[in-house]
Amino acid sequence: MSPYSVDSPANVFEGASTQSGVSWGAIIAGAAGAASLSLVLLLLGTGLGMSSVSPWAREGASATAIGIATILWLSFTQIAASGLGGYLAGRLRTKWAGVHTDEVYFRDTAHGFLAWAVATLVTAALLSSAVGAILGAGAQAGSAVAGGAATAAVGASAGAASSASQSGTAAGSGPLSYFVDSLFRQDAGTPVSNPSDAGTSTVSASPSQDRTASNAEVTRIFVNSVATGALPPEDTKYVAQVVSQRTGITQQDAEKRVSDVYAKAEAALRDTQAKAKQAADAARKSSAYTALWLVVSMLIGAFIASFAATYGGRRRDL
Template sequence: MAFPTHLSADTAHNGHVIGELHDSRPPRSTSAVSWGAIAAGAAAAAALSLILLILGVGLGLSSVSPWANAGVTAATLGVSTIVWLTVTQLLASAMGGYLAGRLRTKWVDTQADEVYFRDTAHGFLAWAVASLATAALLTSVIGSIVGGGVQTGATVAGGATVASTTTATGIAQNEEGGSMAYFVDTLFRRDAGVASAPTTTQPGTEPTTTTAAPGPSADPAGTYLDNERELAEIGRILAFHKLSEPLPEDDVRHVGQLVAQRTGLSQADAEKRVTDTYARAQSQVREAETDARAVADAARKASSTAALWLFVSLLIGAFCASLAATFGGRQRDA
């Protein structure tokens, strides 16, 4: 069958062949997502967030001071940090969303509701990409905020045990300069009004006393080592009970005998000194445990508050980015 080689006026209109009206190929469509605009908005938002965060750190460090009655309080610094994070998210997300909506391609033959949805989605995607990029750059900072509270809360329960174990180890090793070694040393202090243990006297002679100087240079050979062994023994006795329970009577009696031999006190006074010193050590350990728990609980609450407000600021940023993208897209189509 031969086809006509000449086209009449009925077969052509504005330079288009009627045959093209019967083209079976699907119509050419454009993508509903402008990834270039999203990437541009996300990059701008991430950069502005980084700049504002650095500025916030600088302002925060300049407002605190290690001196008393100088600088802002911890509560004021915490509130200021929360406000600054929220403002940072608001400004950076709004800029990123606006750029994503303004730089996207123009959608022709698209209903107004669909355009509004696409602009909102572009703003949200720009915020999401910027948030992921910022999180990747500031992983250590976010991890310290979120993970700090979890780690602190996990160690609250074991804080008392660790403190007691450390204290008991210090006693057993008789660490020089340690607080518990100080309590062991107080057991052997010689009172000024207490004489040394008297020796037996013979009829017709004057009573004499034997004075044992505490210093190692005045001790006979081997006495200094014996004293060190006694200190180590007392340290093991106290470390065995870990200062968490009363000292048994037999241990009080035995330690009292060692104290009486070294100080010249009576057995009753030596045992009372042992009991009082042990009670003071227990009181110090309990105070240290209470302080450690208070600090851990305060850190846990601070981390929890920071995480919650960070969540709120991110939601505000997502909303601002989506809203700003609709304004940018509207101006793009105007």
């Protein structure tokens, strides 16, 4: 038997000791091909997705259709890119002489998996901003649900009221501005009392400044009442006095108007709170589902890359 024969035990031992079982050049080449194709397909999917979204209501694809299409496209991207990378890694690797068939199969599988792993890391580095946005959306949605949207709404109202009182202008942008304005509506032909006639304002204060100050004060009262859950009787009476003075209606009618408007304002803020919670919960679930489907598609890609590498390795050894 020739000492250089493949079947020689000495030759097998020598080859096993001097020849590496990992072809990093083939792995890097396969990873580069997979990462490039993955990036191209992701950009293409983004373009197709943006083209299917319409800024007009009841036009374009629905959110459900876009979500399903995104999942399918991510799966297709992983299959195509991982298959290409695995095949290149298996086809370009070094031919191992005198290695058992099972060992060759294992090495080819490992080459495909390593090519997929390197490509995944490269793609994640290139798309770190997108991955961070997905994870950040879920974290922010969860904190929004835990913190409660009512606090944010009340804080915005308080900020608007404080800004109005400090700037000397009417608070026209806060959530409670509409309801505060509705308190001081007057019927046609109703005489309006001048605040200065009752001695409730200083000589230097103009009627517009009085109205601005009273609007801001009533807004602060409503904000505090919404936060505590009820409008105290003394606040109801005081606000009714201001309304009666501004509109000319009786104290009894003013108290009824205050109660009715406060109930409407509280219901509107509670509805805003419920919608904010629903939106935050929907964002949290969407982020969770997206992350889960990304994991599933990546596992599919790892399997496809390993399988394609074994196929490419067999073609290489023919």
